[in-house]
Every structure is written in structure tokens, then in C-alpha cells.
Amino acid sequence: MAVLLKPVTGENYYACAALSTDESQKHMVPSAGFALSGFAPLHGMTPTAVYSGDTVVGLMMHGRDKRDGRYWLSAFLIDKKHQRRGYGKKALDLLIRGLKDKGVEALYLSCTPDNASAWRLYKSLGFVRTGERANSDFVAKLDLTSHTALVPVH
Numbered sequence: 462m463a464v465l466l467k468p469v470t471g472e473n474y475y476a477c478a479a480l481s482t483d484e485s486q487k488h489m490v491p492s493a494g495f496a497l498s499g500f501a502p503l504h505g506m507t508p509t510a511v512y513s514g515d516t517v518v519g520l521m522m523h524g525r526d527k528r529d530g531r532y533w534l535s536a537f538l539i540d541k542k543h544q545r546r547g548y549g550k551k552a553l554d555l556l557i558r559g560l561k562d563k564g565v566e567a568l569y570l571s572c573t574p575d576n577a578s579a580w581r582l583y584k585s586l587g588f589v590r591t592g593e594r595a596n597s598d599f600v601a602k603l604d605l606t607s608h609t610a611l612v613p614v615h
């Protein structure tokens with residue numbers, strides 16, 4: 462099934478807000494509801510829905526943080542029912558391509574040290590640790606000026 466990215470609108474808001482992770486993952490990412498109602502308006506982040514066909518399977522929040530001028534992936538989740546099917550990797554690769562086309566030079570994220578699954582995904586797309594910490598998370602960066610997409614388009 463093709464993976465698509467779409468804006469969050471009145472039509473898909475509730476499907477996005479209802480996305481949920483496994484209990485063991487809840488400390489690794491803000492809930493979808495909080496990301497949509499808190500992060501997006503507060504820090505000017507753009508919410509983007511991840512679709513597999515017609516179904517909303519995940520959510521990404523991204524944008525330039527006014528406080529440091531850097532472009533961040535500030536939340537990223539695939540619903541627990543849809544994980545490990547390749548959606549996360551395809552969605553992030555699509556986001557990266559879009560940002561690159563818009564002239565964004567680098568994408569930053571923070572990750573909890575015990576989130577080995579997410580880090581494996583980020584590393585496979587070329588993210589490297591910067592050595593910075595954001596609270597207890599480590600910060601990683603993808604240089605988009607030298608990035609080549611890894612996932613074939615479907």
C-alpha cells in the first residue's frame with residue numbers, strides 16, 4: 462500500500478488525535494493529542510498525517526523552532542496497530558524529500574537513549590548524533606544538502 466503524507470485538517474483531525482503507541486513507548490514521544498493541541502500551536506510546528514491508502518496510520522510534527530532557528534522533527538509516531546510494516550521509514554523519507562525540495566538544509570530530532578528501534582530507523586536514513594542533549598534525550602541531525610533518498614517511491 463502506498464504511503465502518503467497529507468496535512469492535518471478538520472477531516473482527519475480526530476483520526477490523527479486517536480493515534481496511539483504501545484504502553485512501553487509512551488515516554489518516548491508526546492501523545493498525538495498533545496502534539497496536535499500543544500506543540501503545533503505553541504511552537505508553530507506543522508502537523509502532517511501519514512496515510513497508508515485511505516487509513517491514517519501515523520503523525521509527524523515538524524517545523525523551524527523560533528528559539529534556535531533550526532528545523533526539527535518534534536514528534537513522530539506510527540500507531541501501534543500499524544508499526545513494523547515499513548510505514549515509518551517511508552513516511553520519514555518522504556518528509557525529508559519534501560523538506561529538501563523546500564530548501565531546508567538540515568533536519569534535527571531528539572530521541573530517548575532507550576529508543577533503539579527509532580534510532581535504528583533514523584540511522585538508516587543518515588542521521589548522526591550531534592553530541593548535544595535535550596533534557597535526557599540525545600540530539601541527532603540529518604544534513605539534507607548531501608542526503609540521497611533511500612526508499613524507492615511507490
Ligand SMILES: CC(C)(COP(=O)(O)OP(=O)(O)OC[C@H]1O[C@@H](n2cnc3c(N)ncnc32)[C@H](O)[C@@H]1OP(=O)(O)O)[C@@H](O)C(=O)NCCC(=O)NCCS
Pocket residue numbers: 482483486489490537538539540543544545546547548549550551571572573576577578579581582585
Ligand atoms: C519509531 C516508529 C515511528 C517506527 O515506525 P515503524 O513504521 O514501526 O517503522 P518501520 O516499520 O518503517 O521500520 C523501519 C526500521 O526501524 C527499525 N525498527 C522499527 N521498529 C522496530 C522494532 N520494534 N524493533 C527493532 N527495530 C525496529 C528497524 O530498523 C526497521 O527496519 P527493518 O524493518 O528493515 O528492520 C514507531 O515504532 C513508533 O511510533 N514508535 C513509538 C513512538 C516513537 O518512538 N517515536 C520516535 C520518537 S524519537
